[in-house]
Amino acid sequence: MTKSTAKGTVLNFELSPEDIARSVDKMIAESKLILDKAAAETNPTFSSVIVPLASRENAQGAEYSVITFLQNVSTKKEVRDASSEAEEKLEAFEIELMMREDVYKVVRAVFDNQAEMAALGPEDRRLVEKLEEDYRRNGLALSAEKREKLGQINKRLSELGIKFSRNTNENDGRILFTREELEGLADDYFEGRATEVVDGVEKYVVTTKYPDLVPVMQAGKKEKTRKLLSTVNEQRCPENIELMQEAIALRVEAAQLLGFKTHAEFKLKEKMAKTPKEVMDFEHDMQKRLNVLAQGELKEIEGLKRADNKAAGVPYEGLYLWDHRFYSTLLKERKHNVSEDEVKQYFPMKEVTRGILDIYQKMLSLRFIRVENPPVWHDDVDMYEVWEATGDTFVGHFYLDLYPRDNKYNHAAVWPIRAGYAREDGSHEYPVAAMVANFPKPTGSTPALLKHDDAVTLLHELGHVFHGICSVTKWSRFHGTRTEGDFVEAPSQMLENWGWEPSVLRQFAVHHKTGEPIPEDLVKRLVAAKNEGAGLFNLRQVFFGLFDMAIHDTTNGEVDSKAIYNKLREEVTQFKNGDVESWGMATFGHMMGGYDAGYYGYLWSQVFSADMFASRFLKEGVDNPQTGLDYRHEILLPGGSRDASVSLEQFLGRKPNNKAFLKSIGLKLD
Secondary structure (H helix, E strand, O other): OOOOOOOOOOOOOOOOHHHHHHHHHHHHHHHHHHHHHHHOOOOOOHHHHHHHHHHHHHHHHHHHHHHHHHHHHOOOHHHHHHHHHHHHHHHHHHHHHOOOHHHHHHHHHHHHOHHHHHHOOHHHHHHHHHHHHHHHHOOOOOOHHHHHHHHHHHHHHHHHHHHHHHHHHHOOOEEEEOOOOOOOOOHHHOOOOOEEEEOOEEEEEEEOOHHHHHHHHHHOOOHHHHHHHHHHHHOOOOHHHHHHHHHHHHHHHHHHHOOOOOHHHHHHOOOOOOOHHHHHHHHHHHHHHHHHHHHHHHHHHHHHHHHHHHHHOOOOOOOEHHHHHHHHHHHHHHHHOOOHHHHHOOOEHHHHHHHHHHHHHHHHOEEEEEOOOOOOOOOOOEEEEEEEOOOOOEEEEEEEEOOOOOOOOOOOEEEEEEOOEEOOOOOEEOOEEEEEOOOOOOEOOEOOEOOHHHHHHHHHHHHHHHHHHHOOOOOHHHOOOOOOOOOOOHHHHHHHHHHHOHHHHHHHOEOOOOOOEOOHHHHHHHHHOOOOOHHHHHHHHHHHHHHHHHHHOOOOOOOOHHHHHHHHHHHHHOOEOOOOOOOHHHHOHHHHOOOOOOOOHHHHHHHHHHHHHHHHHHHHOOOOHHHHHHHHHHHHOOOOOOOHHHHHHHHHOOOOOOHHHHHHOOOOOO
């Protein structure tokens, strides 16, 4: 790929702590001036009040994002610290701004002006409605005393979320194992792995980072090894228990100040689901349906473990947390002759990335250009420009930071670094997104090889990237993934399906040594194994959703999150926790990172994603360019500028239903 001159401003990630501090002070000072001027308006109108407030979000969004993003990716501790401190200061300031009664009064005056509201376009009108609702949900309709209390609570919740995330990012578990204790792991797992000598015995360092953890939980033959590593992972960040407990109590208090019974009730009012009852009905219906699949899966897994225990001469005592991945993987290998080790030989990182980017280029009628010597935060990071497939219209750019390193965010996620929006001069600001992941690195003579699940993750996360890149809205607050929280995953989940299409897999799955495409027989076995364990996998999602609702749909903030987590996990997933005390909820970042009372959205939106794929792409062709353009224009382009239900109906040509999802996981329809 060749280099070109990109349009739009290229962002600077080489910030010192002093740069960050200066930017924060400048943003705060500028914001105060803008809000003071809006509040002083004697004749509040859309142009004199709403436009300046929304334009501030437009103009400052990228600077805010870069500053707060660095805590997740910078190699310098002083920069990560400065980034965390900046986020805390900026979030506290934003909370303070949203508590300004004088600003709310002029916003409310515009909102109440029926004639002006009627004259506005749909996105401008939605902007006023959402802005007024934001102020009201921040307590501006409350008494001064209650408003002050709510402001204090929101500031503290922001601090707790930042501390929780930082603890999770920087405190990976670590344990030593001999080669014998790691029986079952492929040779490339050991290449380049750090070792330590203990009492004259060489041992390998294994951490709780995903590329270390998951292979052991999937392939480690020794139950004791899996149990020890699982325990290290489940006992991470004990300091986060107290942070979560405090957050739960404060959320209940805040919701009740605002006139809601529970935090879930407060949060769901803005979602597609609307009420806790709707969510609980959905979760329990799914649990009931999935149990039908899970019973058969559990019986088969139990048979495998009983046989192992009998061969080892130890009594069978049941299935445990650390058995799930191992026996599910083993069952898949035996029933479908699919070996993760065999499969990953055909998924070299370089080819998979190239192939998946090609898929997105064709589907969305775009072209990508890799930037040579880009201004990035680490040498591992690639930067791409995005252009329309025909002509020379620039669209945006994105970054890929795909390999693990110390002190880096340790899962896979996408940051919408800069939203696209309409500038005041009528031109367009170009969006920027960054994908951060932790895929296996090259080891010795072997290139980075992905599991098939990794390739599906890459498809998913890039879906978020292009939701941002392809969105075109007037205001940044509606751009890209800023949709209802229980719809935001649907576009990315829909795109996971490409990882299971034989014609698609053959485009990029090639043997890393020979270059031969993945054999047709292996693809058939892989696809046949797709729904193996679907009942148990999705029950795990139900568990997370039910835990979320259990701690957030309560009128009492003194719930014991640790006890609820462990109890529900056994009941729903049907695997025992074991005899070791654990607190897995202390690294359940979703609960402190914006998915509180919203985790159900993963499964909820999966229903929509299956419907979109089956009713349009599967029917019309996964490589049908017109279907891809329809998807781009009806689902991605509007972002949150209209209700997600409208976007879905426009794309589907009807209201969505759950038939495609139930069929996709092997369930019979009623």
